[in-house]
Amino acid sequence: MRHSTPDQLAGKALQAYFCHINNFYNKNIAKVFFFAYSALGFKQPHFFICNERQTIMSETTATLYEQLGGEAAVNAAVDIFYRKVLSDHRINRFFDNTDMDKQAAKQKSFLTMAFGGPNNYSGADMRQAHAHLVKKLGLDDSHFDAVVEDLAATLQELNVPQELINQVAAIAESTRNDVLDR
Secondary structure (H helix, E strand, O other), X not given: XXXXXXXXXXXXXXXXXXXXXXXXXOHHHHHHHHHHHHHOOOOOOOEEEEEOOEEEEOOOOOOHHHXXXXXXXXXXXXXXXXXXXXXXXXXXXXXXXXXXXXXXXXXXXXXXXXXOOOOOOOOOOHHHHHHXXXXXXXXXXXXXXXXXXXXXXXXXXXXXXXXXXXXXXXXXXXXXXXXOOO
């Protein structure tokens, strides 16, 4: 059983509260959120995801997207990542009937948004997008872990600093329950 740290619990509580406020794109509200979060003594996050279409960012810190190298870096990472996934016997069967060009384009758009870049993601939410894989093919934690491993290996191959890889892994981890329909 996983236990959340106080940092994670506070972040989840504030996220749950603020994600229910209409029009949270208002940067003044975002500034208040980040000030309040840091005033509570917790490490200030670069962003959090309210849903797949809404990312809140701090104006004072370069986004993860920017730190990784922007569009070119995300595009390169996704291309390498899917080569790894398709050669990974643990998970490649989940992509047997997938248009990989379309899948890569969706993933690039999703990761760009999730890492704090421009939000052009128009795909399904994580629960909806993966539900058929859970129900029909038995997608589970071991498969999710394999995806995260392949993503980390991709970033290591691209010489991304470990601190940024850890942030990417944390973002991926935050989607686990939705991806696995729990």
